[in-house]
Amino acid sequence: MELEICVDSVESAIAAEAGGAQRVELCSALSEGGLTPSAGLMRAVRSRVGIGVFAMIRPRGGDFYYSEDEFAIMHDDIACAKELGVAGVVLGLLTKDGEVDVERTAELVAQARPMQVTFHRALDMARDLDAALEDVVRTGAHRVLTSGGAQNAMLGSARAAALVKAAKDRIGVMVCGNVRPENVQQIAQTTGAREFHASLRRPVPSPVTYRNEGLNLGDEGSDEYTRNVVVAEDVRNLRLALDNALISVR
Numbered sequence: 001m002e003l004e005i006c007v008d009s010v011e012s013a014i015a016a017e018a019g020g021a022q023r024v025e026l027c028s029a030l031s032e033g034g035l036t037p038s039a040g041l042m043r044a045v046r047s048r049v050g051i052g053v054f055a056m057i058r059p060r061g062g063d064f065y066y067s068e069d070e071f072a073i074m075h076d077d078i079a080c081a082k083e084l085g086v087a088g089v090v091l092g093l094l095t096k097d098g099e100v101d102v103e104r105t106a107e108l109v110a111q112a113r114p115m116q117v118t119f120h121r122a123l124d125m126a127r128d129l130d131a132a133l134e135d136v137v138r139t140g141a142h143r144v145l146t147s148g149g150a151q152n153a154m155l156g157s158a159r160a161a162a163l164v165k166a167a168k169d170r171i172g173v174m175v176c177g178n179v180r181p182e183n184v185q186q187i188a189q190t191t192g193a194r195e196f197h198a199s200l201r202r203p204v205p206s207p208v209t210y211r212n213e214g215l216n217l218g219d220e221g222s223d224e225y226t227r228n229v230v231v232a233e234d235v236r237n238l239r240l241a242l243d244n245a246l247i248s249v250r
Helices: 010-019 039-048 068-083 102-112 121-125 129-139 157-167 184-191 232-249
Strands: 002-007 023-026 052-056 088-091 116-119 143-146 172-175 195-198 202-205 226-229
Touching: 002 010, 002 232, 010 023, 010 039, 010 226, 010 232, 023 039, 039 052, 039 068, 068 088, 068 102, 088 102, 102 116, 102 129, 116 129, 121 129, 121 143, 129 143, 129 157, 143 157, 157 172, 157 184, 172 184, 184 195, 184 232
Parallel strands: 002 023, 002 195, 023 052, 052 088, 088 116, 116 143, 143 172, 172 195
Antiparallel strands: 202 226
16 A cells, blocks of 8 residues: 655655655645645755655645636646656646636646646545546546545545545545544545555654744744654554555455
């Protein structure tokens, strides 16, 4: 079974590889659900890990209906990712009516080749998951990322199982949504999925000793003196649980 870890730093990417992940989804601004990482970050991660690096292609937070200017930015970011040698990109486009934007998605998939393309959780925001899956198949994308349209994989496992069954061998289905060592075996058995995506970030205090406690630069409630990082031990525990799930399924 394949394990992908969502990361936003070189440190976390190295930890993901050390813990046994096969792939990382590289993003910036994970507090917004993940945006396109900088060229510098893509280059640095590519130089430090040997596993697959998939770059998020998302020009802003919010919904997945993009203007022509935003669509042009996505084209440029895919070209940059290809030039930097990443293994794949992660993207998703919907129409105003909540359907997969097949035409524009297919255009980006074609541009990305020979990189792989994952259609991300925009799928879970679509009006009809079954129809959305068929539309993504038509775009030529390699896999979809889904929690079964629910807040997490446990709640959406039955719908995810239906997507796995419908996908057959036409497209991969990677399950996500609070996937943890303590629940991944049940999720794997219920969904029949072979690919799993997890964040696993944990808060780490800043080493900075001087702190201006009277100033907050981010949104209310944000903390400049805490970072969220991936730790190799957490990835290793999830990897072990996945391996045990495979044995159980057999």
